[in-house]
Amino acid sequence: MRIPILKLHNYLLISIQTEIDDQTAIKFQEDLLAKxxxxxxxxxxxxxxxxxxxxxxxxxxxxxxxxxxxLMGARVVLTGIQPAVAMTLIDLGIHLQNVPTALDLEQGLVKLHQELGG
Amino acid sequence: MDENLKELIINNSDSIVDNWMDEVGRIKAGNYTASISDELYENTNREFVNVIFTSIQNQGSSKVVEEFSEKIINLGWPLSYITDGLQIFRRVTIDFLLAQADQVDSNHFSIVLTSVDEWIEPLIRQLVNEYSGSWENILSLQRVALQELSAPLIPVMERITVMPLIGTIDTDRAKLIMENLLEGTIKHNSEVVLIDITGVPVVDTMVAHHIIQAAEAVRLIGSTCILVGIRPEIAQTIVNIGIDLSKFLTRSTLKKGFTKALEITEREVVDLHAKNQGIEDIMHSLKGE
Structure with a gap:
């Protein structure tokens, strides 16, 4: 099971729709960096x-x-993290301190746009 | 034998009631019912004793008892009125029955005790149940009310939401706060959430920990959290106990926090000068004359 990575101008869009297992995650990491x-x-x-x-x-x-x-010069924004997921992560002590986040895809794109200076 | 005893007290209900009324009247002075008018007290007593007799007469007529207990609960009379009344009734009845008997041996004695108990026990059980039922009802209603009040979320304007917290925060409440906060942020699509702790009397490490967790979670779902309402004493406590809030936006008042929130969402409040303008116009026109 591979996660599709879509290209939109200078941006890459990934929507994760399935439960991710460890294998898929590693595969996704490689795929994304290659892309x-x-x-x-x-x-x-x-x-x-x-x-x-x-x-x-x-x-x-x-x-x-x-x-x-x-490191490869691409800014990443995580969007649409569900409340339950956020709570679990915080409970696990995972704060993803230096990861930019946004409420939804739209605002994620806006955020990227702002950070990359238009 | 049981039936005989029953008949005996029902036939002699008048004298039992008189004795009972005397006894109950005696306990009135100097306790919970002292403020109740004599007339009401006597009427209620009479009704009470009628209920007792009705219940004894046809075992299991719970309707009357239910109505009576409802009335007493609505009047706000204490449970001890009921229990005292029933205890007195038990004593009076036993006294009466023993006095009626020709010869009192231990056998007769135990029969009297058992049958009076059999009459009174279900009554006590039912009345106490009614009472505790009504208390539990009130308790659960209040719990719901408290829960509703404990973590309100106000979408003050587009993309900005405020959560005012009042009162102490314990672990349960912190969980509720976090849930409401996150759900609400998603629901209202808010970019900025202000947590107002003006009404939180004490901020200790636990409360701070919960607030920090909530703020972190808010960041994870892609929104910004501003902690407002930090009073001087709270600021001192936070620094003294060594809590690091440097990663979070904090402001002393909701007002300042709101200004910051507007800044983040790239908006500002603009004064409409219409009013002053009008006065200036008038001044000008006066000068012109």
Whole structure:
């Protein structure tokens, strides 16, 4: 099961719609970085609206993906994290301190746009 | 034998009632019912004793008892009125029955005790149940009311939401606050959420921990949290106990926090100068004359 990565001008859009297992997460990390390299994207939005469960490993992978993409010159915004998911993460002590977030896809794109200076 | 006893007291209800009224009247002075007028007290007593007799006469006529207890509860009379009354009734009845008997041996004694108990017990049980039922009812209503009040969320304007917190915060409430906060943020699509702790009397490490967690969670779902209403003493406590709030936006008052929220959402409040303008116009026109 691979997670589709869509290209939109300079941005990459990812909507995660299934429960992610560890394998998928690692695969996704590789795919995304390869895609950033290939397309030269400067911004990435990962939408988690339909994700009900995030465990500590997935959270770590997501945090890593953000740092890695940053290294490759692409800003990442996580959007649509569900209240229950947010609460679980906080309870687990995962704060994703340096990960930008936004309420939904739309605001995520706006945020990216602002951060990348128009 | 049981039936005989029953008949005996029903036939002699008048004298039992008189004795009972005397006894109950005696306990009136100097206790909970002292403020109740004599007339009302006597009427209620009479009704009470009627209820007792009706209940004894046809075992299990709970309707009358229910109505009576409802009335007493509505009047706000204490439970001890009922229990005292029934205890006195038990004593009076036993005295009466023993006095009526030709010869009192232990056998007769125990029969009298058992049958009087059998009459009174269900009554006590039912009345106490009614009472505690009404208390539990009130308690659950109040709990719901308290819960409704405990974490309100006010969408003051587009993209800005305020949560005013009043009273102490414990773990249960913190959980509720977090849930309401996150759900509300998503529901109202708010970019900025202000948590107002003006009404929180004490901020200790636990409360601070909960607030920090809530703020972190709000950030995770993609919104910004501003902590407002930090009074001087709260600021001192926070620093003294070594809580690090430097990662969060904080403001002393809701007003300042709101200004900051407007700034974040790239808006501002503009005075409409119409009123002053009007006065200036008038001044000008006066000068012109």
């Amino acid at each position: 950033i390299h290939k397309t030269g994207a400067i911004g990435v939005v990962i939408d988690l609206t339909s994700v009900d469960i995030i465990d500590s490993f997935i959270a770590k992978v997501l945090g890593d993906v953000v740092s890695m993409s940053d």
